[in-house]
Amino acid sequence: MNSSLSQPSRLSLYLNLIRWDRPAGSYLLLWPSLSALWLAAGGFPGWKLLLIFIVGTFLMRSAGCAVNDVADREFDRHVKRTAQRPVTSGQLAARNALWLGAALAAIAFVLVLTINLATVVWSFAALAISIAYPYAKRVVSMPQAVLGIAFSFGIPMAFAAVNGGDSWRWESVPGAVPPLAGWLLLGNLFWVLAYDTEYAMVDRDDDLKIGIKTSAITLGRFDVAAVMGFYAAFLLIWAAIGAGLGLAWPFFAGLLVAAAIAGWHFTLIRDRSRDGCFKAFRLNHWLGFAVFAGVVFALQVA
Template sequence: MATTAPTPSRLSLYLDLIRWDRPAGTYLLLWPTLSALWIAAEGFPGWHLLAVFVLGTFLMRSAGCAVNDVADRDFDRHVKRTAQRPVTSGAIGVRQALIFGAALALLAFGLVLTTNAPTIAWSFAALAVSIFYPFTKRFFSMPQAVLGVAFSFGIPMAFSAVQGAVPAVAWALLLGNLFWVLAYDTEYAMVDRDDDLKIGIRTSAITLGRFDVAGVMLFYAAFVAIWAAIGLGLGMGPAYFAGLVVAAGLAGWHYTLIRTRTRDGCFKAFRLNHWLGFVVFVGVMIDFAVR
């Protein structure tokens, strides 16, 4: 006798909505934010700010997943990898997903309220970019660039929380990080390129066409080069540059994963990208710890 799969609980559906079991997206946001926090504070920023940015990153990434799934629900049903997402499948309604996402964003805003006025002001800009991003796939040939801004906004907010202002170095770090986001999200877009072409979504993988692999590697190179130049300007030590060298090595390994453009290879490269951000952060942290 055939058996039917058990109906998922409401809790498991909401955990699936925020990708609870797939934390890579949170790490991709977290490591550059923490790197900026350490650079802004010239070392350990204190437990309060560390808690604010770690918890805030998790909450905002979770809220972003809810908004993204609502915005993409009509597209996701045509993509095998995303067809069973809770909103797309109808297991969670649009209204419920938006309410849940708003609640998570409000919790994150509550954390921001414990910092300072400039950081509170910047949080509104960060929220606006996060909400705007999912809709850019309909008209912008490189929506990954908008995601790059959204996923890098923790950098100016970190400087604002520590210093009460956002100096030029923060924007330079954001620019460099934007290229990293372009690299890994283009890898992600390469996974779904065939489906995206059918349904009319615009992505960097489609825009770059046969130059997609070369584009990804150039994006990685720009990220490492910009952060290296910033490190030289700040007088960073060997540990910082060692982290960037390891990151460059990981980027080279990713080339071997994506050069044949297989779905599995491209998805593996994207999924493991957070290690690249992690080694850069470790380099930053060690550099200040040994001073």
């Protein structure tokens, strides 16, 4: 039998590298970014910004996966869930993965260049924190907090995109992102801590053996309680923001649906099984979608 028939194609390796068949991670980035975009615009932000943020989110998440897999390739080969990733398994050269990541990030940057200077400036900060995250787990006891900042950077960029208008003057940069964006980012950071701790709970046994630092290891037997506390902090902070903005009832209805989903996740993770924790992580995007839908409908009825 021809051995090439059992070998994955070059295209399938690249698609596997960027998690083409697993878009849940992109949704986790997308929903808070779109929520911020709607809040910044006071409603529908226009097709241009909507499409740029959707396409840009998928591009940057894909680029991040490529960089992460290269950075973690020596660790991932010791983890059951990641041992067969293209770079880790040696099927795809690290330099090729980095070239693809750079190309995707460059395309995303071209999209940002069509908005305004404020968004461009914030995009550099977003890129820096995204590159730093894969290495944080070597030195930070809860690297999920670094990921939380990286996965929340769509929020200030959304405000910059709306408030900066079409200006390419430096004077438009400082006031483009209001304190509201910082509070939204803080709340969203707790959501990332919740779902990425669930993700870390899947690999805890392997991570302990190879010496990687994660929130699941740091929190120990308090992991489940902490995850639920993170969910609560996220929802309470966003509820306080909504109340302060005077958002209509659909926003709070969306938060209630999100809270119900978080409660369901407790039943999935309380026994700390790999399957339960991974399912909770994988379906977390529905929680984010519930909040986003609440924002959209609240601004429609306002």
